[in-house]
Amino acid sequence: MAHGGFNKRRVSEPKQSAGSSSRRSKVLRVEKKPKNVSIKNQMRSVERFLRKDLPPEVKESLVEKLEDLKKQQDAHARLAVERKVFLRNRKIKFFERRKIERSIRRLEKLQRTSSAHVGDTDIAEQLTKLKEDLEYVRFFPKNEKYVSLFTGGEDPEVVEKRGKLRKQVKANIIVAAASGKELEETGSEDDGLLDLSDDDFFDKGSSSDEADADDELTDKSAKEAASSASGRATSGMSSDERNQV
Template sequence: MAHGGLNKRRVRVNNPPNRRSTTKKFKPPVSLKNQIRSAERMLRKNLPSEVREAQEQKLAALKKQQEIHTRLAVERKIFLRDRKIKFFERRKVERRIRRLEKLQRSSSSQDTSASPDQLASLKQDLQYVMVYIFYCF
């Protein structure tokens, strides 16, 4: 036992065979699509008028909810795409501003091609990029 393997060896504890939990298992909620299909199937049957009206109202509410869900998914996709665009545009403008400020500091005594108008324009561009929402439909 050069490495002391006997004392460091892990002993496996046998778990009892009936170790299942007594709590109820989590069932995922039924999707909107399945609820809509179920309501449409029910409406195909011959139903009393009040049951049919209730099912039609339920179906209309489910379809409206599904429309909201799809619209939010599209908006999220656009937001995530535009976040990348906004990030890169902001980086480009910030880089130009830093370059221009550095040029003004280094050649403050000389005549500079970098005028304060250009700097103001770049800062305005930066504000535009920060506030503007990119929508391309």
């Protein structure tokens, strides 16, 4: 008996009905959340309605809504500008604080390592000035626009403004100390992790932190070398010689 037609047989796949396909598509379909309409688009929509022939009461209501939307738009624009200024000031204060603190560490290290305390008076004066600068950055009044310590040069207006703000910061510190309260810092290092590569100051030489780390590494290497040499010398001795040592 010939079975030639056996290989031509195909297993028919079950057909899916249109109803089951649509149900599956409904299950897989992700429900989209309604988008928030921007103030600008809301204003355009209201303006389009106002161009139509509308009853007076409806038109009056739409005009009021349009005015309210314009106020919201102005408020948002003002907040955006204020935020931009705030972030810029925060970045400037962050950089200036880092510069001042590094200068203080360098001078303090120089003061410790200088032979015969040469130039101690000059170093002490510089440290006093830098610590005043650090107070200025740390406790700068929140409600004032920041006046940089390193820009503005000798411009009389900038110098006068900076001088007044220095006095204000000192007065705030005295008042806080008298009341037994800690003055809130406005120039904290926790303001944000900022990219320091844009600032020329951090590209010039190694910082005092790096120098301290290098000194520590050098001391450690010297101690390890001495310990290793001592070990080799001891291993070459006899047991009696080691006991004598």
